[in-house]
Amino acid sequence: MESTSAIEVKNLSKIYRIGLKEQKQETLTGTFLDAIKKPVRNFRKIKNLKNNSNHNDEDVFWALKDISFTLQKGEILGIIGSNGAGKSTLLKLLSRITYPSAGKIECRGKVASLLEVGTGFNPDLTGRENVYLNGTILGLSKREIDERFAAIVEFSGIEKFIETPVKRYSSGMKVRLAFAVAAHLEPEVLIIDEVLAVGDADFQRKCIGKMQEISDGTGRTVLFVSHNMAAVKSLCTRGIVLKSGQKVFDGSQTDAINFYQANLDNAANLDYIDNIEDAPGNEFVRIINFRIKPLEGKILSITSGVDFEVLLYNYVEKANLDITFELRNSEEIIVFHTGTYITTNNDSRKGFYRVTGTLPPHLLNSGLYFFSIIIGQNQKIALFKGRDMVSFEVIHEAQSNHMRQLPGVVSPKLCFKTSFEER
Amino acid sequence: MNSKDTVVSIEPQSASKFIDTKELIRYKDLLYYMVLRDVTVLYKQTVLGFSWAIITPVFQIVIFSFVFGHLAGIKPDMNDMPYPIFSCLAVIPWTYFSNTVNASGQSLINTSSIFTKVYFPRIIIPLTHVFSKIVDFSISFIILIGLMIFFQYKPGMNVVFLFIPLLIIIITSAGMGFWLSSLAVQYRDFKFAMTFMIPLLMYVAPVTFPASLVLNKLGTTAYHIYALYPMVGGIEGFRSSFSAGKEMPWDLISISAVSAIAIFTSGLWYFRKMEKYFADIA
Numbered sequence: 193m194e195s196t197s198a199i200e201v202k203n204l205s206k207i208y209r210i211g212l213k214e215q216k217q218e219t220l221t222g223t224f225l226d227a228i229k230k231p232v233r234n235f236r237k238i239k240n241l242k243n244n245s246n247h248n249d250e251d252v253f254w255a256l257k258d259i260s261f262t263l264q265k266g267e268i269l270g271i272i273g274s275n276g277a278g279k280s281t282l283l284k285l286l287s288r289i290t291y292p293s294a295g296k297i298e299c300r301g302k303v304a305s306l307l308e309v310g311t312g313f314n315p316d317l318t319g320r321e322n323v324y325l326n327g328t329i330l331g332l333s334k335r336e337i338d339e340r341f342a343a344i345v346e347f348s349g350i351e352k353f354i355e356t357p358v359k360r361y362s363s364g365m366k367v368r369l370a371f372a373v374a375a376h377l378e379p380e381v382l383i384i385d386e387v388l389a390v391g392d393a394d395f396q397r398k399c400i401g402k403m404q405e406i407s408d409g410t411g412r413t414v415l416f417v418s419h420n421m422a423a424v425k426s427l428c429t430r431g432i433v434l435k436s437g438q439k440v441f442d443g444s445q446t447d448a449i450n451f452y453q454a455n456l457d458n459a460a461n462l463d464y465i466d467n468i469e470d471a472p473g474n475e476f477v478r479i480i481n482f483r484i485k486p487l488e489g490k491i492l493s494i495t496s497g498v499d500f501e502v503l504l505y506n507y508v509e510k511a512n513l514d515i516t517f518e519l520r521n522s523e524e525i526i527v528f529h530t531g532t533y534i535t536t537n538n539d540s541r542k543g544f545y546r547v548t549g550t551l552p553p554h555l556l557n558s559g560l561y562f563f564s565i566i567i568g569q570n571q572k573i574a575l576f577k578g579r580d581m582v583s584f585e586v587i588h589e590a591q592s593n594h595m596r597q598l599p600g601v602v603s604p605k606l607c608f609k610t611s612f613e614e615r
Numbered sequence: 616m617n618s619k620d621t622v623v624s625i626e627p628q629s630a631s632k633f634i635d636t637k638e639l640i641r642y643k644d645l646l647y648y649m650v651l652r653d654v655t656v657l658y659k660q661t662v663l664g665f666s667w668a669i670i671t672p673v674f675q676i677v678i679f680s681f682v683f684g685h686l687a688g689i690k691p692d693m694n695d696m697p698y699p700i701f702s703c704l705a706v707i708p709w710t711y712f713s714n715t716v717n718a719s720g721q722s723l724i725n726t727s728s729i730f731t732k733v734y735f736p737r738i739i740i741p742l743t744h745v746f747s748k749i750v751d752f753s754i755s756f757i758i759l760i761g762l763m764i765f766f767q768y769k770p771g772m773n774v775v776f777l778f779i780p781l782l783i784i785i786i787t788s789a790g791m792g793f794w795l796s797s798l799a800v801q802y803r804d805f806k807f808a809m810t811f812m813i814p815l816l817m818y819v820a821p822v823t824f825p826a827s828l829v830l831n832k833l834g835t836t837a838y839h840i841y842a843l844y845p846m847v848g849g850i851e852g853f854r855s856s857f858s859a860g861k862e863m864p865w866d867l868i869s870i871s872a873v874s875a876i877a878i879f880t881s882g883l884w885y886f887r888k889m890e891k892y893f894a895d896i897a
Contacts, residue, residue, distance in 0.1 A: 208895070238801055241896050284894065288625055288734040291891040297625040311732045314652055316659045325652055328645035329733055 197300065198381050198413035199263040199286065204295035206256040206281050206437075209241050255281040257437045259295070263430075265380075268414040270428035270445050272421070272452050277434040279417045283307060283385050286415065301380030301413070304330055308385070310370030315359035319350065319369055322358050326373050340376045347398070348372035375402045381413045403427055421449050421587035422558070425491070450490045453585055468505055476575040477513075477567045478505045480544070484563070484584045487550055493589040494603050497553040502565065503546050508575065511540045514568045515547055520580075522560040527601055531566070557603035558588035633887060638736055646739050646746070653718075653747035668751040669758055672706045676758070679706065683823040692825040693858035697766045703759050704854040705822040708784050711752040712846060713813045718744035719792030720809050723800035727897035737890045738883070741792040745785060759857075771859040779868060780852030787845040787875040793882030797889045800897050820846040825854075826867060842870035845878065 256278045263269055271279050284290045286297060287305030312329045313322050323344055327337040337344075345351055348368045350361075358366060384403075403414075404427065418424055424431060424445055431448025433441035441451040464471035464480050471478040480503045487497030506513060516531030534545050562580040569575055588598070658664045676699055683689045684698030691701035719741035723730070726740050763770070799805035821828075826847055830838040842848050848864070848871020855863050 235802075238896070241801075241892070284731075285625065288623070289731060290894040292625065292627050294627055299623045299625070303623065305733060308732045312729045314656060316656045317652060321648075321652070321655070325648045328642070328648045329729065329735060331642075331735065332644075333641070334644040334647070 196265050197262045197298075198265045198267070199300075199415070200296075200298040201259055201261050201263075201286075202296045202298075204256055204259040204282075204285065204297060205254065205293050206278075206285060206290070207293045208253045208255050209251050210253045254437050256285070256292075259434075259437075259439050261432060261439065261442060263413055263415070265300075265413055266411045267430055268416065268428045270424035270431045270448065271415065271417045271434060272419075272424060272431060272448060273434035276436075278437040279434055280307075280385065281437075282434070283383055283415070283417055287383055299381060302331070303381040303383065304374075304377040304379035305383035306330075306374050306377075306385065307383075309367055309374055313358055313366065313370060316357055318357055319354040319361070323354075323369065323373055326370065330373065330377055331379075332377065344369075344372045344376050347375060347402075371399060375399070379412070381415070383415045385417045421452075421491075421585070422589065425449060425587070425589075446490060449587065453492050453587075454485075465503075471505070472578055472581070473505075473576050476506075476508050476569075478507075479503075479565065479567075479576070479578055479581065480505050482563070482565075482582045484582055487553065491587060492584055493587045494556065494558055495553045495589055498551040498556065498584070498586070499548070500550070500563070501546065501548040503544060504567065505544055506540055507542055508540055508569060509542055510538050512536055512538055512570045513540045513545070513575075514571050516566040516568065517549070518564040518566070520562050520564070521601060522562075525601055527556070527561070531568075554605035555602060556586045557598065557600050558586050560585050633883065635736065639738075642736050642739060645735055646742060649739060649743040650747045653743055654750050657747075665751075665754055668754040672703070672710050672755050673758055675706050675710075676702050676762075679823050689824050689828075692827040693854065693861045695768075696858055697762075697768065700759070700762050700766060700768055700857075701825075701854065702823070703762050704857055705820070705850045707752065707755045707759060708780075708850055708853050709817055709820065709822050709846070710755065711748055712784055712788050712849075713817065714751065715744050715748045715788040716791045716795060716813060717809060718748065719788070720795030720799055721806060722792070723796040723893060723897065724803070724806065727800070727893075731894045731897060737893060738793075738886060741796040741886070742789065745789045745792060748788075749785075769859055770857040771861075773856045773858065773861070773863055776863055777853070777856040779872075780849050780856060783845055783852065783868070783872050783875045784849040786879045787849060790875065790879035790882040793886040794878070797886045797893075800893055801889070816846070819844065821850050826851045826864070839866065839870055842867040843874045845871040845875035847871055849875070 259278075259282065271282065273279050281290075283305065284307070285292055286299070287303070287307065289305075289307075310322075310326060312326055314325065317325065320341075323341065324334065324337055327344075328334070332340075345354055348365075348371075350365050350369060353361065353365065358369075361369070414427075416424065416428060428445040431441070431443065431445035432439055433448050433452045441448050443451075463483075464478070468478060468480060471480050473479050481501070482503075483501045484492070485499050486492045487499045489496050492498060500517075502515065504515075513534040514531055515534055516529065518529045519527040521527055532547070534540070534547060560583060562583045564577070564579045565581055566574055566578075567576045658667060661667065663670065679702040680699045684702065689698070691698055693701065722740045722744060723737075730737060730740065762768070795805055795809060799809070826838070826841065829841050833841075848867040848869075851864050852868045852871075855861050
């Protein structure tokens with residue numbers, strides 16, 4: 193009995209060489225000599241790009257460091273992490289586009305990778321010709337495309353334009369056609385990078401449907417990189433969180449999202465309980481702890497609500513302390529700016545104060561949010577302003593096949609009444 | 616097809632097979648569509664279309680016939696072969712060679728957006744042009760036929776050997792393509808060097824003059840060393856195949872064939888060795 197693993201990754205590492213700043217010559221002769229020596233240096237630099245042996249050089253950047261995991265057949269793995277965490281590098285290694293510096297990958301079965309839709313599309317060729325070109329680039333044979341051609345065209349919904357050069361297509365049509373080819377690859381292992389972020393809402397629904405079809409029951413193994421937590425949550429069966437090239441979490445997809453949210457790079461949950469003196473703040477007040485968690489359930493989503501808690505250490509005595517929370521979204525729009533008194537009778541004491549608050553469900557829309565706080569005295573003097581103390585992400589909970597994030601800063605649950613009037 | 620058994624292992628030092636026939640067969644349709652794309656896209660949105668495959672060499676033949684045939688008075692060494700035919704028999708294969716080497720030399724630079732996004736045997740990229748330029752090559756035979764009718768020149772029996780010099784030219788073009796594409800994607804200097812080196816290489820090849828000129832002026836040893844440049848055997852062999860009554864220059868052809876195979880295999884070896892870095896440095 194052969195093993196049922198589809199992908200085995202062992203101690204995988206990838207290093208890149210990043211350019212170091214060159215010395216600048218101050219004198220004319222220096223500049224001149226430098227210009228003569230430059231070709232030699234350039235040659236060495238380019239040659240060194242391929243030299244992966246000296247891992248300790250200072251211009252070495254570890255895009256991935258010592259990643260290991262085994263993926264069983266039929267598993268659907270979501271890979272999450274912030275920008276630069278190494279997700280794309282991992283996919284590129286798995287798709288054999290680039291080679292590891294150390295470690296090993298073993299893939300069983302036919303692998304298809306979609307790091308982009310429409311790779312190799314040529315504007316001068318017709319839709320039909322591009323289907324064949326793109327299909328063969330992705331590893332299909334002409335016969336396989338012949339068999340699937342009708343289905344591909346039907347899925348794309350552009351039957352009328354299939355003999356038209358692609359340069360006359362709208363960008364949406366191009367993407368539809370490209371995704372249609374990709375959706376009919378039928379590999380045993382599928383590697384996908386964010387391709388869901390294309391097309392209009394209607395087409396996206398179609399894509400998600402196709403993805404679900406691929407993942408449901410067909411025993412296909414899928415690796416999926418996305419920032420769309422809702423898609424990861426509903427499609428994947430397992431999640432891996434990458435951070436700075438290292439695997440920091442491996443478990444169920446829900447736990448992975450939870451872990452990712454709790455460990456966003458912006459120090460999601462601020463905690464200086466063990467070393468108060470290092471906590472952000474000044475001689476008046478220090479923010480010891482700032483914690484965000486869902487009001488209900490494990491994941492911060494539109495329906496979960498948000499529970500937040502600030503623990504501060506106050507040095508100012510006999511004053512009226514107040515605290516203001518300002519929440520901004522990733523577009524720098526201030527969602528609210530509101531606060532409360534901590535002490536009211538000019539009786540503040542040196543010591544810890546804890547402030548908790550909640551944001552009800554169906555208030556924040558999905559997206560990334562940043563909390564800033566201002567600690568004030570008598571609502572006049574700002575003792576401490578902490579901008580973007582913590583950040584958190586609210587995810588869009590997938591409801592049926594409606595997975596697209598909705599626009600808007602808030603996502604309220606409104607009371608609607610409809611009636612029919614005859615006049 | 617039972618692909619369940621295929622285990623792909625990706626390791627830093629995984630020694631790639633010199634030629635992975637199984638994989639190339641699996642991707643043969645890709646090569647076909649890449650060639651098709653190259654051919655159909657080349658003359659898109661031109662008025663004259665495939666006529667360009669004739670116009671370019673015709674102008675060269677006219678100029679060479681005037682400058683070298685008429686003014687310089689270079690005499691073809693083949694019995695009664697008019698200079699325009701003599702020149703045409705070199706310009707046509709040379710045009711194929713220079714078009715192929717130029718296009719495949721730049722091919723990796725131009726397709727980086729594809730091969731950094733998906734895996735397929737990289738060797739297909741330079742190979743595409745080796746095949747696609749054959750279309751232009753075949754079309755330009757019209758010039759040769761036209762000239763032969765005009766000068767009422769009848770080729771001899773040597774035509775049966777035509778495939779040998781053709782193979783030398785194609786193998787050399789492919790080998791040069793492997794070398795230059797993998798070098799140019801790393802060191803862009805080659806992109807600039809190619810644009811002036813390839814025309815220069817033409818004047819070294821027996822395009823405007825017969826190779827026997829080298830034999831007469833510099834002796835047998837120099838003549839044989841000269842044949843290490845595979846286009847010497849390629850062009851001379853190509854010409855002789857169409858000449859009436861002249862022996863095939865088997866000495867040149869065999870030396871050039873060996874050197875063509877050397878360029879091809881070394882080019883393939885270098886390409887295969889470097890291909891795992893292409894995506895990182897392109």
